[in-house]
Amino acid sequence: MATVIPIDEYITDEWYPGFKPAFDHAPFVVEPFRTFSKEDEQRFWFLDFHWPRGLTPMGLIWNEDGYSWGTQLAAETLPLPPGRGITQRIAGTHTYASPIDMTSEFEIGERAARMGEALPGFLANFDTIWASRRAEVERWWQHFRGLDTDALDLRGLSQMLKEARAFHKRAFEIHFEIMYPLLVNYLGFYGACAEMGLDPGQIGKFLQGNDTKIMETDRELWKLTTAARHAGLEPTFAATEPERLAATLDAAGGSSGAWMTKFRDFLQVYGYRTEGSCDVALPSWIEDPTPALGTIKTFLQKGDDHDFDKAREHLLVERDEAIDAARSRLTKEEREVFDAGVASVQAANFTWWQDDHNYYIDLRVSLPLRWASLAIADRVGANRPDDTLFLFWPELTAVADGEKSYDDLRGVVEDRRQYFDHWHERRPSMPKVLGTVPEAVTDPILIEIFGLNHHFLSAIEALGSGTEVKTLSGIAASKGVARGIARVLNDADELHRIAPGEILVCESTSPNWTPAFAKIAGCVCDGGGSLSHAAIVGREYGVPTVTAVGLATVVIKDGDEVEVDGTNGTVTVFRAADIRAAE
């Protein structure tokens, strides 16, 4: 009997106040997103970890351009044999995603044949293809950087808004056009390694050590940290909350002011990124430098300087050692498979691309949309600078085109803000999954990025049958064993709650969680495969990490003592909370 998590609570036509989605209000390829209906209970839905606060109406554009357009177009074009991409349902402001399965065996066969024609060429030309797409993204980007939103009138902003949307949509065509075949090849290699008896925990190492744009940013942040220390700013950083650092440092003048000049130069190069993925509601570091300054504050607390060159050299040595160790256990015939496989996954390197594309796409793709929306809010005299983010695309374009007066929407924006807050509060109590739990999920992105592998699915089954879960298992993502107090966090906002030596427990991490890895002893994630952000950063920082645990944030309570075994992929929960209650 399959486990079914009822969806009744979320079946409703009701949505953000004052908006009824029309069938054609958003682009899609196979299946549009909508609210839940009863028949959705037959399918498997997974709470998307990317937006723990929920999405504003403009933020929901990601669901349209990313899932309904990007994943579905890429899955249909490559094509993926057993799946047609990802669709989603909205529960309030939160997204549940689901694979669109291909059920016809004949069509799966046809699609496999087509993929067979496409994949080798893609892999062989990956460098050229990604370079060309990156250049395209850069052209769009330079175009938007060249626009001065202060100087544009409403008509000009309307034009910019539509271009920004076109860029957004195009960026996710590229994103998934690249991601699916890279992942397909990587997962094939991963399976081949497991088949040859190699330790899956070592496979990530074969791909490590290549420089990415994100690592470049981290390096610059460390340089600024060293400069801050030399400028004697350590006491200021230690005494000031991240939110007030910019103002405090500016006001202090002298060496502090000089350092801020350096910092602003850094922002001009590396600051066009958001603190989190693909959400128009998130400001860039330019707009709000708190995350960058907070990171420098953490780095200063850590004390010693991080030697990036040495660390990278170490990663490369470790990579070569891992490859040699793996080869030594293989027969001559297997080594031929392994050598060609490693060459293939290194040339079309998913791990590296995962980081690199975040810089070019995920962390900045929503900024032009945000700039245009905020400028429109300014021109139409909205109450708050970001009020326009609470308009749906058809509404905002109508306002920008002068077809609709903003005054007609002013009231509804206030209602929608309340709606957003209401659902933000509900998030921690929302089920991680809904509907019918399958034996296996076939979409490579859901398997690897969301960690919907058999560990995850069996954890859900166990909870569904009322079994007491004490030892959790997942993917051994970063080796080593650590024991400490669990901090169960819902959002990167709460990272300040973590003390050095504690265990981070969360749904998943993204680049803005990275600084925490300098101080935590271990990391446990509900989702994520061996190449998820937490896995990669865990290995780089030497933090034992287990991913794809499934229900870690449900089973583990804040304050529990847990042991993370990143070598074997297990997490043992010592019910400290219960023991305290018993006393």
Next chain:
Amino acid sequence: MTDLILWMDQTAAGSATEAAGAKMGRLAELASIGVEVPRSFAVTVEAFRHQCAQTGLLERADELCSPQALDGADDAVVAEASAAARAAFVGTPVAEEIRAAVAEAYEELCDRCLDINVPVAVRSSATGEDSSSASFAGAFDTYLGMSGPDRVVDAVRRCWASLFTTRAVAYRARRGISHRDMPMAVGVVELVHARASGVAFSVHPVSGKADRVVIESSWGWGEAVVQGLVTPDHIEVGKSDGRILQHVVNSKDVVSAFDYAVGAVTEMPTPERLRRRASLDDEQIGRIVEAVREIEDHYGHPVDVEWVVSGHRRPGESVSIVQTRPVTVAATAGPAAKPGWDPLAFAAKYAFGGKG
């Protein structure tokens, strides 16, 4: 009466199986292709028939154990019939001409081994179509470390009797096979003084990968390994280049060793100092792999072998092969459907949750 005894180095491989049973027949075949096997002779099928004809034992067995007699019988009835048939064979003296022939051949074996009362393994070697199948593996008796003509003759008699072990009787009854279709030959084989022994497979026994030789090895004789009483050392070697891929040394807590007080090979605790020591060195591993490859090439299908490294063996000398069988595991072509790195094949297999 020379046809009561057959020397394994003096017989054509084909005719050996008919006269000496499957197990001894394969040993003769190995000897014929130059594989190092222990010196041995067989007490032939003819000897078994002669014993039965002299004593009426077959008729007695017909009454007790024919498929007709046991058709639809429950386990207790089968066990009782088997015990009665065994008792009849064990309790009937060996015909004098057979006793004399075995004793004489044993003296000859001692002579060839330059030893007096040389210890031998006395092994059942049944004939008939099904006797070499997995269903009969271990169904018949083997006596290790017998020495002196009287004990050897006695062991031969007990091997004949083991044609009627409960397992063998029950299996034949189920399949409608008569014991008359599988007369029992018995091998008398020089007991190589085993420093280490074990089994080796020309394909991986679990995965079926044909690109490697897998060796399991422990101290002393191979009984403890074959019976699964000990966790042996595990070694994997690349078949085409002989490179050692894995050498896992386990704690070998039990050893089959020669107990001189009892005059037989028995199981005992392994001396502490030997438990965690590797039971094979690289040179010995190399020679085992060589023998396994040679045997597989000869038969043209995957094999397992039981091997022994003699305590008297010097580096460079061959290891002894005491047994070989076809491997039942299905061999795979290699890690992928096509040899080499085939991203599409691997993607289909692994990129879509096993549903590609």
